[in-house]
Amino acid sequence: MLGRIAWRNVLRNKRRSFILISSIVVGVVALVLTEGFAVGMLQQMLTNQIGTDAGYVQIHKRGYQSDPTLENSMTDPGPVRRLLEKDSTVLDYSERLRVYGLISSAYNSYGVSIVGIVPNEESRITTISKDVTKGTYLSGKPGQILISTSMAEKLKVGLGDKVVIMASQKDGSIGSEACRVAGMFETLNSGFDQSHVYIPIQTARQMLNASGLVSEFVINPKHLHEMNKVVSLIRRSIQALSGASDRNEVLTYEQMLPLLVAQLELYKQALYLIAVLIAFALIFGIIDTMLMSVMERTHEFGVSMAVGMSHGRMFMMVMTEALFLAIAGTAIGLAVSYVVMSQLSHTGWDLSMFSASLRSLGVGSVIYPVIQTSSVIQTVLIIPIAALLGAVYPAMKAVRLQPVEAIRAS
Amino acid sequence: MNTNASEIVRVDNVRKVYSDNGVPVDALRGINMTVLPGDFSVIAGPSGSGKTTLLNIVGTLDKPTEGAVYLDGEDVASKTRRQLADIRLRKIGFVFQAYNLNPVLSALENVEFTMMLRGIDAAERKRKSLALLEELGIGELARKRPNEMSGGQQQRVAIARAISNDPRLVLADEPTANLDSDTAVKLLELMEKLNHEDGITFVFSSHDPQVIGRAHRLLILKDGQIVDDKVNV
Numbered sequence: 001m002l003g004r005i006a007w008r009n010v011l012r013n014k015r016r017s018f019i020l021i022s023s024i025v026v027g028v029v030a031l032v033l034t035e036g037f038a039v040g041m042l043q044q045m046l047t048n049q050i051g052t053d054a055g056y057v058q059i060h061k062r063g064y065q066s067d068p069t070l071e072n073s074m075t076d077p078g079p080v081r082r083l084l085e086k087d088s089t090v091l092d093y094s095e096r097l098r099v100y101g102l103i104s105s106a107y108n109s110y111g112v113s114i115v116g117i118v119p120n121e122e123s124r125i126t127t128i129s130k131d132v133t134k135g136t137y138l139s140g141k142p143g144q145i146l147i148s149t150s151m152a153e154k155l156k157v158g159l160g161d162k163v164v165i166m167a168s169q170k171d172g173s174i175g176s177e178a179c180r181v182a183g184m185f186e187t188l189n190s191g192f193d194q195s196h197v198y199i200p201i202q203t204a205r206q207m208l209n210a211s212g213l214v215s216e217f218v219i220n221p222k223h224l225h226e227m228n229k230v231v232s233l234i235r236r237s238i239q240a241l242s243g244a245s246d247r248n249e250v251l252t253y254e255q256m257l258p259l260l261v262a263q264l265e266l267y268k269q270a271l272y273l274i275a276v277l278i279a280f281a282l283i284f285g286i287i288d289t290m291l292m293s294v295m296e297r298t299h300e301f302g303v304s305m306a307v308g309m310s311h312g313r314m315f316m317m318v319m320t321e322a323l324f325l326a327i328a329g330t331a332i333g334l335a336v337s338y339v340v341m342s343q344l345s346h347t348g349w350d351l352s353m354f355s356a357s358l359r360s361l362g363v364g365s366v367i368y369p370v371i372q373t374s375s376v377i378q379t380v381l382i383i384p385i386a387a388l389l390g391a392v393y394p395a396m397k398a399v400r401l402q403p404v405e406a407i408r409a410s
Numbered sequence: 411m412n413t414n415a416s417e418i419v420r421v422d423n424v425r426k427v428y429s430d431n432g433v434p435v436d437a438l439r440g441i442n443m444t445v446l447p448g449d450f451s452v453i454a455g456p457s458g459s460g461k462t463t464l465l466n467i468v469g470t471l472d473k474p475t476e477g478a479v480y481l482d483g484e485d486v487a488s489k490t491r492r493q494l495a496d497i498r499l500r501k502i503g504f505v506f507q508a509y510n511l512n513p514v515l516s517a518l519e520n521v522e523f524t525m526m527l528r529g530i531d532a533a534e535r536k537r538k539s540l541a542l543l544e545e546l547g548i549g550e551l552a553r554k555r556p557n558e559m560s561g562g563q564q565q566r567v568a569i570a571r572a573i574s575n576d577p578r579l580v581l582a583d584e585p586t587a588n589l590d591s592d593t594a595v596k597l598l599e600l601m602e603k604l605n606h607e608d609g610i611t612f613v614f615s616s617h618d619p620q621v622i623g624r625a626h627r628l629l630i631l632k633d634g635q636i637v638d639d640k641v642n643v
Binding site: 001002004012299300306307308311312404407 | 466
């Protein structure tokens with residue numbers, strides 16, 4: 001019955017309750033959308049990084065991750081290749097020979113990561129073949145090079161033009177190759193575009209005088225949700241293969257992109273702070289509304305005390321009213337958020353006007369928000385707690401009323 | 411202080427001083443009175459004579475500055491706020507001049523309210539509340555909210571609420587002041603009936619001659635003192 005009375009009191013001043021519930025709805029929607037967009041954006045950064053270059057899993061010679069040089073590349077990749085061929089949990093894999101070097105045209109030179117790839121393997125692993133905007137993707141023919149459109153602009157070269165790439169060989173001498181621009185790509189990450197060029201792996205080996213050398217195997221597992229299982233299976237197989245002098249390591253994208261993963265986690269933590277700030281704002285709204293409500297009903301509280309209502313019950317009644325307001329606001333807010341997020345998670349939010357900034361972050365110009373179960377749970381907990389905290393002072397005010405004075409209040 | 415076991419209320423030398431902008435004002439000056447089971451007493455007197463103050467002190471809503479109030483032989487001065495609320499819930503029913511029903515509750519729920527506070531289960535309190543409303547002649551108004559009822563009807567609901575917990579005593583502060591004389595008469599007849607047939611003890615504060623005329627015992631209050639105490643008037 002106390003709950004019924006509390007609910008009717010909520011409905012009693014409809015305008016006031018509507019305003020408070022609306023402010024809770026706005027808070028909830030802001031909270032869920034902020035988190036959805038922030039996490040969506042960071043996940044897009046991560047997914048783009050995985051899709052463009054890193055893949056989900058990589059196998060390196062131990063030490064390559066911290067010192068990616070030719071000395072730390074695999075000299076005998078055959079057993080690993082055979083293992084991956086046979087492994088039923090592996091969807092696709094690709095091998096690469098990667099080295100830092102220089103790309104030069106008649107006009108300019110730039111430091112880049114020269115990535116030797118097996119074109120048909122790479123096209124199944126990363127999006128680079130789909131990111132070609134001019135010319136063609138690598139066919140595997142020696143002497144071809146794929147550069148980004150921005151790099152082409154900087155080098156002032158066009159399709160079919162010649163560029164020279166050079167890098168240090170294992171013995172310290174400089175190897176170089178003249179390549180013709182077969183195609184130009186444009187990924188969602190402008191920084192990546194300006195620092196990566198692709199050549200066929202045979203061309204890379206020839207330039208580096210490193211026959212059979214592989215820097216990394218990039219693997220996409222069949223089932224992403226089973227990635228940990230796949231990784232541990234590959235790890236076991238690789239360990240069984242490796243000799244003492246040539247130990248390899250299996251790394252997940254989290255291990256390869258620790259900064260990005262840490263950034264994602266850090267941002268999720270920072271969102272708690274945003275949630276707390278919104279909750280604080282709500283607390284003051286609740287205090288104001290509930291205080292008004294208590295002051296207006298001073299006489300009624302006095303009568304309730306006169307007929308024997310205990311202070312505990314009176315306290316609970318005010319708290320219940322605040323809780324009802326919070327539950328109503330949270331429920332409506334979540335429903336609105338769900339509708340908005342469901343729509344935006346399909347269509348995305350087009351931020352083309354900021355595309356240059358977003359590309360520098362490695363995000364596309366359309367952000368797809370992600371509904372986070374954790375943010376729903378967090379909202380469901382934080383908003384009612386904020387409401388209850390906000391109601392404590394008005395409830396105490398009601399409890400401290402003296403019956404006679406309260407009854408006299410008009 | 412020894413109290414008679416049969417006394418519901420004993421007021422001993424009660425004094426109440428208010429502060430009016432720092433100036434002490436004597437509202438009650440040495441009041442002594444008792445209420446016995448079955449009483450139908452009226453505290454009468456002009457406005458400002460201290461009737462409501464005395465009723466509030468007897469009803470434990472206010473505390474005396476000096477003196478003692480015993481309810482069923484117990485000194486209420488030593489009680490905590492929680493204990494006093496419990497005493498009011500179990501032993502005292504209130505009828506106010508302005509009815510003071512909860513506006514968000516129906517007539518039935520208003521009557522049920524005090525029973526709910528006592529922890530009586532929903533089915534039992536509904537049964538009893540309906541029976542009370544029927545007894546008071548407003549059974550058909552059970553689902554109506556206070557704003558859908560006349561003053562007389564609201565006061566009947568207030569009486570039903572006051573007696574719903576079978577109190578030892580009902581305190582009625584100017585219960586007819588807001589009613590027209592016909593309604594007031596009907597209401598007083600109803601309370602007399604409850605007093606005669608159910609043995610409910612009533613103490614009124616009023617200066618309404620219709621109320622005073624029905625009193626079995628009349629206490630005249632003037633300037634905070636009982637100047638006359640007539641029995642079987």
